[in-house]
Amino acid sequence: FWMSNYSDQWDNTYQITGDIDASSTNTWYGGSGFLPIGRDPNPFTGEFDGQRNEISSLYIDRPTTDYIGFFGFATGARIENIGITSVDINGRDDVGGLIGYTVTSSYIGNSYVTGSVQGGNDVGGLVGSIYTNSEITGSYSLCEVFGINQVGGLVGFNYNSSLIEESYATGSITSSENDVGGFAGRNFNATIRECFS
DSSP, X not given: OGGGGOGGGTTSEEXXXXXXXXXXXXXXXXXXXXXXXXXXXXXXOSEEEEXXXXXXXXXXXXXXXXXBSXXXXXXXOEEEEEEEXXXXXXXXXXXXXXXXXXXXXXXXXXXXXXXXXXXXXXXXXXXXXXXXXXXXXXXXXXXXXXXXXXXXXXEEEEESSOEEESXXXXXXXXXXXXXXXXXXXXXXXXXXXXXXX
């Protein structure tokens, strides 16, 4: 988890070689929990392969901060083969269990999240927002998702020629205002195929 503190290393390639118990994150930073990997203005741009391992009990409580998830902000990144289980994540806008915000030809594959994800706008169980020729494939969310606008079971907002395929979401969704869906809160100029919620 040292990755979250070294933004000058966010363009590298990483692999996880075993499961990780992240339950101690509920005491980090005075109770604010884990500090996401990739943050504005320094996104994660590297490659991350979980090798089908799991990170369990990840805790983040940063309700006034945007771009919240295990990865906060990713661009041109490749993230795959990881399970994030029993999450308890709370942020402001662009909040997801795996990634808060991803853009510019990023790829997310064969990954899943379980637990609870909460935020304001653009909130999804797996990804808060996915933009600009990015792709999600073979992934799912079982999360309970809570938000205000653009709230979805898998993604909050799928936008600008991005693609989601062969993925699903089965958790409950709660939104206090607009653009809410079991799979995606809003899909604009983008493609969803072979998916269900």
